[in-house]
Amino acid sequence: MNTDQNALASEEQKLLACIHCGLCLEACPTYVITGNENDGPRGRLYLMRAVAEGRLEDTSSAFQTHIDRCLGCRACEQVCPAGVEYGQLLESSREVLQHAQPKSDMANRMLQLVLRHIWLSPARLRIFFGASRLFRNLGLARLLLKSRLAGLISPRAEFALALLESSRPAFRNRGTPSQPDQRGEDVLLFAGCVGEGLFARVNRATKRVLRANNFNVSTPKDQVCCGALHAHAGDLEGARELARKNIVAFDSDAPIVTNAGGCGAMLMTYGHLFANDKDLAGQAAKFSARVRDVSQQLETSGMRTAPSSGEDYVTYDTSCHLLYGQCAGDASERMLRTASGNKFIALNGTERCCGAAGIYNLMQPDMSQKVLNEKLAHIRETRAGILATGNPGCQMHIGAGASLAGMSLRVCHPIELVDQAYEHSGLYKNSHKEAQN
Ligand code: SF4
Ligand code: SF4
Known part of the structure; x- marks a missing residue:
């Protein structure tokens, strides 16, 4: 067993917590799609344990394929009666894989280069996002998507352009300046x-x-x-x-x-x-x-309420990390309901991942698209014109999928709707007056 395998071997007690009951299977989006035990949490835990115990090579294609296919959504954790800390085990598995993957794996090498040389450097990251914003704001992503060139670019590149395009504002923002702080926490x-x-x-x-x-x-x-x-x-x-x-x-x-x-x-x-x-x-x-x-x-402060400012019906999708990682999905939905009032329509399947999962949508495009298709079908059923979700990755992913599927859907963050409602109801003006007094 090499040093990298130790990252998983040192988690053996967590691996042994699984009692193989299978209650997590139906909660797992990838298992539901493929029906393959190894694409579900229980099968992945078996693979992790086999690697930790040295019965399976960390370079084995089964280990890599099924761990790579995991969305990391952590829906399995919520239904597990044994309290298996799947998310932490997945991170250790990915650390093992990162060292085990062959140097010839170009996609992985590119990813590691970008993460190391751009994401770890705030100055380079600012340049990267500045260039991305310029590309988006000049309308180049939109132009490429609509031009004949769209037929020449790969589906993965087309989706990447759609992701960038869907980071545009869903609404015209009047840019009310932030009010001075008042006494408070x-x-x-x-x-x-x-x-x-x-x-x-x-x-x-x-x-x-x-x-x-x-x-x-x-x-x-x-x-x-x-x-x-x-x-x-x-x-x-x-x-x-x-x-x-x-x-x-x-x-x-x-x-x-x-x-x-x-x-x-x-x-x-x-x-x-x-x-x-x-x-x-x-x-x-x-x-x-x-x-x-x-x-x-x-x-914590008893949020101020304001009536909805828009005509469109609004639905809401919880980001998995907000729901399962932060346990804040309900609070985020309650916040949105205060701003959308009776224009709110509940969405089926919000407990399911949308398929974004960081950059999973670019690394595992086929599986990601299948997961996204289910989400888009539920969104269509609501007939809502606006979808709010509390994570930029999900916002871009659902926005890109909806736009490529020809749906008319505006995607935004719930706080943008609260902000609009406050602005519309004159609450900011009142805050300003209070602040001046
Ligand atoms: S994290 Fe999500 S995709 Fe991965 S095993 Fe758990 S439920 Fe399935
Ligand atoms: S629900 Fe928990 S204990 Fe049961 S198989 Fe899944 S991970 Fe193992």
Whole structure:
């Protein structure tokens, strides 16, 4: 057994917790699609255990194929009577795989290069997102998608363009300036790399809504990416490098507020990431305990309500990481319902992943599309014109899928609808007056 296998071998007690009951199978989107035991949590746990015990090579194609096909949605954890910590076992498996994968695997090498040389460098990441925004805002992604060239590009490249295009604002934003802070609790906003790079409007809306509910919001300037992409790709050292910087940047006792389910779930795992680091374990655990979704933070103050400002019917899809990682899916839906009133239509299958799963949609396009098709079918049934979801990855993925499928659907973050409702009802003006008094 080599050193890399030890990442999984050291988790043996967690692997042994599985009692093989199979209650998780129907909750697993990939098992439901293929019907293959190895595409379900129980089969994947068998494979992990075989690798941990040295009965299966970590380079085996079965291990790689079925671990790569896992969405990491953690729906299986919720239904498991034995409390198997599947998400943590998956991260260890991906760390093993990252070292075991042949150097000739171009897609994996490209991914590791991007994660190492762009995502770990805030300056390069700013340039990357600046260029992406320019490409999007000049309409080049849209032009390429509509031009004859669309037939010449690969389906994967076409989907990547549609992802970028769907990060555009769903609404015209009048850009009400954020009001001055009032007396109230201090909170720190985690802006996120994709969040600040392509969805800065969502961060601005988050600040406006928090301030209108009397929170003093600040955005620590030395914060970096949460490390979720690194952790999902098996680069736990890269994830730790970023996590250390965030722990320093957010050094205070104030709540850490996020508006992205993926980031929030990752920030909440810092405690586990440093569990064996005697210098950082305590600090990392305290950091994770301070993390909450914006909807959870607003509920602590009894969120101000405002009537809906739009005519369209609204539906809501919970991001898996918000639902299973942060356990904030209900709070986020309640927040949205306050802003959409009787225009809210419940969506079937919100407990199921949409197929985005970080960059799963680009690495496993076929399976991702199958998972997405089910989600789009449920969205069609609602006949809603707007879908809100609390994670930029899901927002882009559902938006891209809907647009390529010819659906007329605007996709946004729930906080954008709350922000619009506040603006429409004059609540910001009132906040301003109160602040001046
Ligand atoms: S994380 Fe999701 S896709 Fe992976 S085994 Fe669990 S339910 Fe299935
Ligand atoms: S529900 Fe839990 S204990 Fe049962 S097979 Fe799935 S992971 Fe194992």
